[in-house]
Amino acid sequence: MNVDNNRILKDKTFDKSRWIQMPRNVVVGHDALLQIPGIIDDLGVAGPIMLLSGATTIQTVGARVAELLQERPVTTCLVGRITYDEIQRIEEAAKEAGSVLIIAVGGGRVIDTAKVVSYNLDIQFISVPTAASHDGIASSRASVVTDAGNVSVAAQPPLAIVADTGVIATAPHRLLAAGCADIIANYTAILDWELSHRLTGEAISEYALTLSKITAEILVNNADLVSHNDETAAWIVVKALFSSGIAMSIAGSSRPASGGEHKFAHMLERLVPDSALHGEACGLGTIIGMYFHGGDWKGIRASLRRIGAPTTPKDLGISNETCVEAVLRACEIRPERFTIFDTGITREAAVAAVEALYEV
Ligand SMILES: NC(=O)C1=CN([C@@H]2O[C@H](COP(=O)(O)OP(=O)(O)OC[C@H]3O[C@@H](n4cnc5c(N)ncnc54)[C@H](OP(=O)(O)O)[C@@H]3O)[C@@H](O)[C@H]2O)C=CC1
Numbered sequence: 001m002n003v004d005n006n007r008i009l010k011d012k013t014f015d016k017s018r019w020i021q022m023p024r025n026v027v028v029g030h031d032a033l034l035q036i037p038g039i040i041d042d043l044g045v046a047g048p049i050m051l052l053s054g055a056t057t058i059q060t061v062g063a064r065v066a067e068l069l070q071e072r073p074v075t076t077c078l079v080g081r082i083t084y085d086e087i088q089r090i091e092e093a094a095k096e097a098g099s100v101l102i103i104a105v106g107g108g109r110v111i112d113t114a115k116v117v118s119y120n121l122d123i124q125f126i127s128v129p130t131a132a133s134h135d136g137i138a139s140s141r142a143s144v145v146t147d148a149g150n151v152s153v154a155a156q157p158p159l160a161i162v163a164d165t166g167v168i169a170t171a172p173h174r175l176l177a178a179g180c181a182d183i184i185a186n187y188t189a190i191l192d193w194e195l196s197h198r199l200t201g202e203a204i205s206e207y208a209l210t211l212s213k214i215t216a217e218i219l220v221n222n223a224d225l226v227s228h229n230d231e232t233a234a235w236i237v238v239k240a241l242f243s244s245g246i247a248m249s250i251a252g253s254s255r256p257a258s259g260g261e262h263k264f265a266h267m268l269e270r271l272v273p274d275s276a277l278h279g280e281a282c283g284l285g286t287i288i289g290m291y292f293h294g295g296d297w298k299g300i301r302a303s304l305r306r307i308g309a310p311t312t313p314k315d316l317g318i319s320n321e322t323c324v325e326a327v328l329r330a331c332e333i334r335p336e337r338f339t340i341f342d343t344g345i346t347r348e349a350a351v352a353a354v355e356a357l358y359e360v
Pocket residue numbers: 053054055056057058082106107108109110112130131133134135136137139141142143167168170171172175178182248254277278279
């Protein structure tokens with residue numbers, strides 16, 4: 001059943017209520033894909049299935065999942081950019097096919113699309129990440145691209161997550177490094193949340209905040225283990241992405257994992273679409289955000305470098321000027337979310353921050 005995570009039920013004695021939705025089955029490990037038919041049976045969902053995937057992932061993992069489901073009625077749909085038009089197109093296809101369950105096999109775009117479509121149609125969905133590239137694997141939020149930039153919308157968390165570490169370990173290392181950067185972003189996301197709490201009185205959830213922070217710390221402590229084509233590395237990163245997603249579900253917002261560094265990343269995506277993976281842009285934003293907070297930005301940069309994530313505009317193939325523009329215009333994204341990027345940064349300060357990225 002879909003719910004508004006922030007629904008407030010008025011009551012005479014206690015006027016606060018929150019409905020937190022969490023995944024029911026989480027299967028992580030080698031050959032976890034093989035568990036999908038059993039998981040569907042365990043969930044007791046019977047009827048037509050919509051298999052959502054991406055243009056690349058359908059050819060490998062999506063095809064394997066389709067084979068595992070060959071006894072069942074399955075409609076396959078490929079997801080492009082996650083916009084409201086695209087969501088509507090997939091909703092229509094799911095309605096036409098009478099789908100009662102969505103299985104999302106792919107990266108963050110595919111999984112976020114399934115979250116919104118399943119929420120709108122009030123049907124269930126299973127998240128099958130093909131890469132550890134983002135922390136939306138488990139969360140009840142989805143990020144949708146609009147003309148005004150990315151918006152974070154309430155959505156349905158997966159009823160089950162199937163993370164096959166064999167699959168994830170063979171994905172390009174760039175995706176794993178981006179997932180790590182999306183977690184490292186939690187450092188500045190929580191600093192921004194605390195800043196907003198102090199300056200604007202915004203409510204914070206200590207549980208969500210602490211979980212988000214510990215998740216980033218554990219990941220950074222294990223950074224040396226994050227190597228390519230290694231299932232242990234896939235394990236470590238998937239656990240962190242799951243944990244960060246749960247922090248968002250507890251908060252009922254992406255606040256614990258998305259602050260100014262994400263606003264910067266969303267603006268960069270708007271200025272130069274597809275120049276970076278989501279996590280890569282967030283990593284760059286985290287160094288810059290930490291620089292403005294006066295924190296250990298060199299430590300953040302060192303962790304990102306160790307993992308193999310980009311740390312300069314040059315690494316991403318974009319100009320310093322574009323990066324400065326993204327710093328200055330990050331405040332246009334989700335203006336209601338107060339962060340260090342919303343404090344009136346001057347062009348001189350933005351240029352200095354971007355130049356500092358190259359310091360040895
Ligand atoms: N809701 C939330 O809480 C969160 C949402 N997000 C969202 O997630 C998205 C970012 O996710 P991300 O995964 O980086 O981006 P994408 O979903 O765009 O995936 C990036 C690319 O990786 C490819 N890919 C995925 N898995 C594999 C694999 N095993 N082998 C080869 N290629 C593969 C995809 O292929 P294909 O063409 O098949 O798609 C795609 O081309 C953004 O839209 C972001 O806003 C991010 C964090 C949190």
